[in-house]
Amino acid sequence: MGIKQLFLFVLSIGIVSKLDAQAKGASPILSSKSSTLNSSTYAVVIGISDYQNPSIPDLRYADKDAEVFANYLRSNAGGRLDEDHLKVLINQQATMAQFANALDWLWEVCKEGDQAIIYFSGHGDVEKKSLTQPGFLLCWDSPAHVYMAGGAFALPMLQEVISTLSIQNKAKVVVITDACHSGVLAGSSVGGAHATASNLAKQYANEVKIMSCQPNEYSIEGEQWGGGRGAFSFHLVEGLYGFADSNNDQLVTLQEMGRYLEDHVTNEVVPISQVPMIIGNRTERLATVDSELLSSIKSGKGNQYQLFSSIDSKGIEEEVLKGLDSSILVMYQHFKSALKNKTLLEPKNDCADFYYEQLIKVAELDRLHSTMRRNYAAVLQDESQQVMNNWIGMDIKQMSLSVKSRVNKYGVYPRYLERAIELLGSNHYMYKSLQSRKYFFEGYLSNLSNRNANKVEGQKAMALFDLSLQWQSDLPHVYWQKSLIYGYCYLQLDSAIFYARKAMELQPSWLLPCYTTAVLFSRIPKSIDNAVPFLEEAVSIDSNSVMVWQAYGDYWNLKNEFVKAEQCYKKAILADSIQSVPYLNISSLYQKLNRYDDAELMINKALTLDSTQPEVYGNYGLLLKKMKRFAESEIILKKSLKLDPLQSNVWGTLGLVYAILNQYEDAEMAFDRAIKNDSRNLNAQINMVCLLSIQKKKIKAFEYLNEAFKNGFHDYNGLQEDPDLSYLRSLPEWDALIAKYFPEKMK
Incomplete structure (x- = not known):
């Protein structure tokens, strides 16, 4: 049998109150009996305290725990790992794509006999207890709900990573988790953090695992440990430096580490219960003690900041690039700049893809090719993931984008994802997920362009969504979009409800399908009261949502309950006074009530907050028409259409202005554009009939x-x-x- 690698996966998933560890002394971590003189150590260290989504509770010291651990690895005691052997992702650097990228890097660089370390400090959760949803590690860009939408690293992916390293790469895997903490997450009602910890405790292959606590306990952090660290993390690093060497044989075994953690962590957090767990071969060697350094630390002579300081290294990149032709160096820098600026596929001869294709052919850069490929693939995924997260979070800026803006922004995502798929290959564990998202965005864009609710176009979008589900059957975004097609395109309201509910079954706390179903019914006069249950449910999910109160206001407005409508619109403004849309809606209400001065005041407030929204100008143009300021109205309406020429209602308003000014040819053109953009615009159709009747056509x-x-x-x-x-x-x-x-x- 071949010599096995030793793979240390350190997970510090979610922490209730973490604190800082003193530096200890031991020789390079994971100096296993199976190591060889030619072996190398590679590490990925991840720490997330400050999550992107404000609904995910921030942790106090997860990032600090990770930084301390990384500095340990950089020190003499931890192996003096340089930047070519150590990848550190802290907070916003630790996106889902970059986490996967780092794991790919380990797969590629670790050879038989090498040591691989992964340290993850952040949240863990599961949304519902089921065999198909064992849990997630929440990366920085994780949504607050619907983890399957991306941004969260699913445990089956972790299982594949560990199994591949253990079986295919013949790696010895050690998983160290700090996996359970307090804080309200999507899965709190079903014990999500505990369920994730329980599933992490299961052996995937032959790996060893060390867990901060039992699955039914919480991990504790506080300032008493090193000025601000997790109790588990603090004593873990102490133990690795040599404090866990109970028999003074200069070795720290798994058995000794387990006893040390239980003795110190459990005793120091009382009356709270936190009992660390160890699983695996108790004789496994984790570290060799550096007696001189350990003695120095114990005597107080050691300086932890010096021990944990970074080391200088030229690194593989500098080594490879040294002496290369200047034209290659310039192109390589262009490639890195293109990634940073997200200039990925365009312009054709000055983008990341162009430079990548040139550089991948340069034999002298062979040692950098895998890193270039992984980094490029990661950047290709990041932006589309942000958009999917924003749908989960009902981000009002994203929800308020015009159709033109959405097409311009999202139109490139299928190409981005397809390119990422090509780079990573069909054997990659993210292959199915990326395929699903690619087809989702293709379907979304197809549906978005279907302004006339054409059933044939609707079928094209539906076919793409079905392809998406073939790759990932539990992607909730797909069911949400199917609901919209059935509602607006097919006018099959029962099916619209079914697919909205399907999306919400995957994540009961997802607001968007509930909201869009309420809006759907509000726009159908004969079914308007069917919106009420969905509006009430939306309020129960998030009573501070701007979008929900706007939808409720629209409902009462259409019911001619103007006082209630105004109250709802004002609640939307109170929920977020710096967004333009609530002011636009209340302006529309005031127009309906002939309160034109109030309407103009509100619409000018909306323009002050955001002068890029075509809907605001369209509404203003309508108001000016009602105020008989026709010349101004024409100018404003044209400005709106310049921003988004597909607005059917704005073309209709412009047609009315032209008709009033007796510019019948222009009016006919405008009504025609309105009808072509939306064949169900009844106002435009009837106004066209009136115009033609006047002309006796x-x-x-x-x-x-x-x-x-x-x-x-x-x-x-x-x-x-x-x-x-x-x-x-x-x-x-x-x-x-x-x-x-x-x-x-x-x-």
Whole structure:
């Protein structure tokens, strides 16, 4: 049998109150009996205290624990690891993609006999107890809910990492976890952190595991340990330096480490219960003690900042680049700059992909090729993950983006993800997830462009979503989008509810499907009251959501309950007074109530907060029309359409302005654009009918009127009273259409 590698996976997942460790003395960590003179040590150290999503409770010392551990590895006692052997990801650096990237790096650089270390300090959680959801490690960009959406590292992926290292790479895997802590997370109601810790305690292969506490306990942190560290982390590092060497044989074994942690951690956190766990071969050697250094520390002569200081090293990159042709060096720097600036696929001859394809052919850079590939693949994933997270968090800025802005921003994501897939290959553990997200974004963009609710286009988007589910059947975003297609495109409301509920079953606390279903029903006059249960549920999920109170205000507005509508819109403003959308909505209400001065005040407030939103200008143009300031209205409406030319309602308003100004040709053009952008814009269709009637263009007028009836227009009294339609009402074709669509009126 071949010599085995020793792989140390240190996880400090979530901490309740962590504190700092003194430096101890031992020779390079994991100096196993199976090590060889030619072996190397590689490490990935991750610490996350400050999570991107404000709904994920921040930890106090997780990042400090990781930094102390990394500095230990950089010291003489820990092996003097340089930047080519040690990757440190702290807080915002520790995204899901970068975590996966780091694991890939270990897979590639570790050879038989090497030592590999991973230290993860952060949250662990599970959203629901099931065999298919054993838990997640929450990376910096994890959403607060719906971990399957990405940003969280699923334990099955960890299992694959450990199994591959243990079986394929013949690695000895040691997993050290600080996996259970207090704090309200998505899975708190089902004991998510405890369930994750319990699942982490299971052996995946032949690895050894050291856990900070029992699965039903919490890990403690506080200032009494090193001025601010976790009790477990503090004593773990002490033990590795040699404090755990109970028989003074200059070795620290797993058995000794377990006894040391239990004696010190358990006793020091009383009356709270925290009993560390060890699983695996108790005779496994973890460290060799440096007696002189340990003695110096015990006597107080050692300086922990010196012991933990970084070392200078030229590194592989500098070594490889030294002496290369200047043109290669310039291109390499261009590649790194392109990654930093996220200039990935365009412009064609000045982007990361262009430079990567050139550099990958340079034999002298062979030692850097794998790092370049991993880093490139990670950056390709990061931005789309942020967007998916923002949907989970109902980010109002993202939710308020115009269709044009969303197409411009998200349109490149399928290409990004496809390129990441090509770089990582089909055997990579993220392959299925990336495929699923690629097809999701393709379906999303297809659905987004379907302004006319065309069923054929809807079927194209649905087919892409089905492909997404073939790769990952539990991606909740897909079911959310399917709900929208069934609701707006197919008008199958029962199916819309079914798929919205399916998305919410995957994560009950996800607000977005609940919100969009409420909005759907609010826009259907005959079904408007079906919005109420979803609005009430949305409020129960997040009573401080700007979007929810806006939707509630829209509901009451459409019900002509204007006082209640105003109250809801004001609640939205109180929830977030620096967003433009709530001011836009209350301005619309004031317009409806003929409170034009108040409406203009609110809309100017919206423009002050955000002058880039086309909807704000469109609303302002409508207000100016009502105030009979037609020249100003035309200017503002055109500005709105310049920002987003696909706004059907704005084209309709512009058509009315032109009609009032007797610019009939321009008005006809504007109404036509409105109808082409949204074939169900009944206002634009009827206004076109009126315009054509005034001009006595009866054939086209009756064509548009017939389409309006087919699309659901049913205001019989309005048709009979509108003076612009007097010409059409005098014709026999009128009576025929009325008899067809309003037979009860002909009796």
